[in-house]
Amino acid sequence: MNPFDRRWRELARTARAAQRKSLPEVDALLGPQLLRRGMGSSRRGEAVEELWRWYGVRGLVASMTILMVCLALAWRAGREPALGRPAVENAVAETFSWL
Amino acid sequence: MDAAPPDIWPCLEGVLAGDDAAACDLVCLLHPLVMKIVRANRPNRMSEEDLGQEVFAKVFDRLPSYERRDGVPFEHWVARLAVRTCLDAIRAENRRPEVRLADLADGEQAWLDYLTQRSETSPMGAENDAVEIMERLLEGLSPEDRLVIRLMDLQEHSAAEVSRLTGWSAVGVRVRAFRARTRLRRLAQEARQKGHL
Structure with a gap:
């Protein structure tokens, strides 16, 4: 063992002796507090899981349905010729034709 | 004569079942071990009590996922958790000027x-x-x-x-x-x- 290591060990031994004071008191309420906190968070976790089970899948189905309807409407609108139906012009011409 | 210390396994079962008395007993049983590790390894600017409470909070949080293994005392799991908590606290500490x-x-x-x-x-x-x-x-x-x-x-x-x-x-x-x-x-x-x- 080199001189530094020997001296370091002596320093550590002295520091150890200084740290040998009594441990702080046990907080009697700590256990029940932590227990309640843990149970509260697990209950919250269960509630979130329950909500997800009820609304998550239904929400997903609803979104998919809306998406399918939108796609169908878009497809139908795509098939109908948008041009060649000058609705505004026709309406204007019809309105003013009797004048 | 002092009462015999409670056994750790019934305590754990009690805590998992939500028993307040078992939670008290568990903290009392683990307190010397946790505080000894915390005292020797805490950062300079963190109190023993605060770090000790942090360790106990982790013990209680992770207790449901603890898996009992034959021949390995529960205290080993707690000691390891305490050491890791101290290491995290030391890592987060800024150096003194x-x-x-x-x-x-x-x-x-x-x-x-x-x-x-x-x-x-x-x-x-x-x-x-x-x-x-x-x-x-x-x-x-x-x-x-x-x-x-x-x-x-x-x-x-x-x-x-x-x-x-x-x-x-x-x-x-x-x-x-x-x-x-x-x-x-x-x-x-x-x-x-x-x-x-």
Whole structure:
């Protein structure tokens, strides 16, 4: 063992002796507090899981349905010729034709 | 006559079932072990009580996922959790500003002289100064090195025990301790030469 290591060990031994004071008191309420906190968070976790089970899948189905309807409407609108139906012009011409 | 300490396994079952008395018993049973680890490994600016509570909070949070293994005491799991919590706290700690050697207490200076072989006899009656100079030197190490030195030199754990507590290999712990002491020697010598620590 080199001189530094020997001296370091002596320093550590002295520091150890200084740290040998009594441990702080046990907080009697700590256990029940932590227990309640843990149970509260697990209950919250269960509630979130329950909500997800009820609304998550239904929400997903609803979104998919809306998406399918939108796609169908878009497809139908795509098939109908948008041009060649000058609705505004026709309406204007019809309105003013009797004048 | 003192009542016999409660057994740990019924306590754990009670805690998992939400029993307040079992939670009290568990904290009382683990308190000496947790506080001993916390005391030896806490960062300078964090109180023992705060860090101890953090460890207990983790123990209670993770208890449902604890898996009992034959021949492995529950205390090992707790000790490892406590050591990891301390290591995280040390990692989060900022270093104290450097101090001039002239501003150190006489006892601290005497210990530094002794470490750097400027004096042949160790200072007498300077126990708190020994703690202080040791902490100042340890601050120059990485959190992992600091943890190993504290566990081995302050708590007198063997390399195998440190390996169990940290999850690092025993050989790795020995190498780390050797390098950490070499770095401590260099830090002490540099402090003497530069005049600040």
